[in-house]
Amino acid sequence: MFRSNMNDRVERGVNKQDEKHKRMLKLIATTSLAFVALCSFSGIFDNENQRFLLEEGDLPQVTDAHIPLPAALELNMADITEPRNDDDIPLFWHVAKSGGSTVKDMYEFCSQLVMASDVGVRDGHDQDETLAIVEIPELSARYVNVDTIHPDGIARAKRLGLAQSGLADIVITSHVHEISEIFTPSNRGVMFSLFRHPIQRVISLFYYLQTATWEPTYNPELASMTIEQYADSPLVESNLMVRMLSQNEEGKITQDDIAVAKEILRTKVLVGLMDQMDESIRRFDAFFGFNEGKSFADISHCQQEFIGGGSNKHAHPALEHTSDAWNKLAIKNWADMILYEYIVQLFNEQKGVVQARQEHPVTHLSFPDPITHNMADINEPKSEADTPIFWFTSRFGGAVVEEVYAKCGQYTMADDDGVQGKHGQDEEIDIIHVDGLKYINVDTIHPEGILRAKHLGLAQSGLADIVIASRIHEISDIFTPENKGRMFTLIQNPVERAVDMFYFLKEATWSPAHNTEHESMTLEEYAASDLVESNHLVRALSQNMESKITQEDIEVAMEILRRKCIVGLSEHLEESIRRFDIAFGFIFFDPDIEQCRQSSFGQLYEQQQRHPVAEHSDDTLEKLKEKNWADMMLYEYAQHLFDAQRDFLHFMAQNTPLTSFRKLNTPDDHARFLRKVMEFAPPSAPRKLTRADHQRSFWSYQGQVNPE
Structure with missing residues (x-):
């Protein structure tokens, strides 16, 4: 949910200049006579129009333009x-x-x-151990055998899986x-x-x-x-x-x-x-x-x-x-x-x-079966059999995330580093050491490597603490409903990413994506050329790699992020890392680990300063924005999710059993982890827009009239 302007969110107090009215307001809580006096004397209530005439100043002011919801x-x-x-x-x-x-x-x-209320628990159906539709003959109506009116009944309906059942x-x-x-x-x-x-x-x-x-x-x-x-x-x-x-x-x-x-x-x-x-x-x-x-x-x-x-x-x-x-x-x-x-x-x-x-009926969104069944929803109960998957997109700070967990945290990673030498030919899955770091001898970056990882049973092995993948649909196929993947990612402003990508490709002669044309180009020329990357995020999530992007592509991308992904933002890198720690129980209370992390963050911040976006003309940046219009919409939605997931992650961390965290091996580890969770207070998130704003943006970008 995006948020719109908050100017109309609140009603205001009575006449600010009239101190007599203020004194009378203070009496409201203690005597009913003051209510009558207030109505007749101050004019706060307009009988004819049945409304309060409230003006700015007397009621407490809203402390923040953003109104968070539970x-x-x-x-x-x-x-x-x-x-x-x-x-x-x-x-x-x-x-x-x-x-x-x-x-x-x-x-x-x-x-x-078929209704779910409190009628369906008549005649002892509140003792049923499974959900069912019951018919009440005297009412000629059908009900689910739950009580959604009273708190105890709601708890039972949750336990039995009412929402997932589809019965009501x-x-x-x-x-x-x-x-x-x-x-x-x-x-x-x-x-x-x-x-x-x-x-x-x-x-x-x-x-x-x-x-x-x-x-x-x-x-x-x-x-x-x-x-x-x-x-x-x-x-x-x-x-x-x-x-x-x-x-x-x-x-x-x-x-x-x-x-x-x-x-x-x-x-x-x-x-x-x-x-x-x-x-x-x-x-x-x-x-x-x-x-x-x-x-x-x-x-x-x-x-x-x-x-x-x-x-x-x-x-x-x-x-x-x-x-x-x-x-x-x-x-x-x-x-x-x-x-x-x-x-x-x-x-x-x-x-x-x-x-x-x-x-304008909207086509119901659906995902391929592997995404639906093999990738856990973010609020599903955690299992020790689940494996965190970092969705890595080039130039989004993903290398820093890998360094933070592989180098600083000494976690075992699965990416493409584990197939160095001849390990890509190994017939059994195993942990190897590369430059003092631990990797699985599989390649989870390239399609053929992903197929091999599936064949060797990477998900079932439990060897990888984190899987790094850039192809989220392909990687989802190696997991199963019993051994699910849990997705997290870092997302960057698409324009900043495009600028960073351009300068990287000018210098990265070793990269398969390097094109000699980049070497002699200016950013202005690149922005106007066909070489500039266009809407990479939406295309990767919607699997529409070449065709014209539709609104459904954007909605599918948003829905995958909302349901399946813990979202971090590159501009809030340290906070994002803390959230990943909280989501997956990664241990982060060791001072040496913290010092190593700060060094990694510093390297990224230094890199970001090498090619500041602000140095370039508005016209150039606008061209990059237009070519990545769908990713810009998805980025705004990611900002919304970043905000929405803040309290949710803290709640989940405090209510997830110790056995669900792979690296919290003792009750003492868990207690220390929870203390760190409580100490961490994320800053407020960016302003949000409404979904209607997104739809207007879509039609505007497409050069069409907004259907609304």
């Missing part, structure tokens, strides 16, 4: 502007008394979809963050939800809970209360939506909490409005294709019966918008009021997202 939500929940994969699963976030029961019933009974057409939940843990980058959730005006929702909830003795949240105190008494009481619900999205369940709500809630909705949720139910359902149907191939007349008639009658609907008295009770409820739900206004804005903006999905 790792599970970031990686496991698809952005709504991303192409959907076949393995993605619609996830309905049910906000109580917002029309959610009607939506669920429509898809259960009208569309006959829709998952229902009230717990957004907990449910995100059951999904994976390969089996993502795609969220949608229906929203209602917060005060109308709270009023409806109050009257419902007065009589709903069967509900776990039923409180007999409510039965004898008036709505006015409820608005004054500590029992009143306060800012449910913001609290659930920001995970601030009890503390004072901050502007950052509101910003996080907005960001989740903006990037991860297709929003619907209860007061525009017909249009909302139409959008859900169009976006997810819930009723494709079914009779439109029959489905529509059934849906209208539910929309007209409602599910779990109850009559209750109306409350005047100008009443004291309404004002008190509004101020106790001030953050949800701000969020709801933003939801209405999103509802208007997302019309184009749904329309684009209908007019």
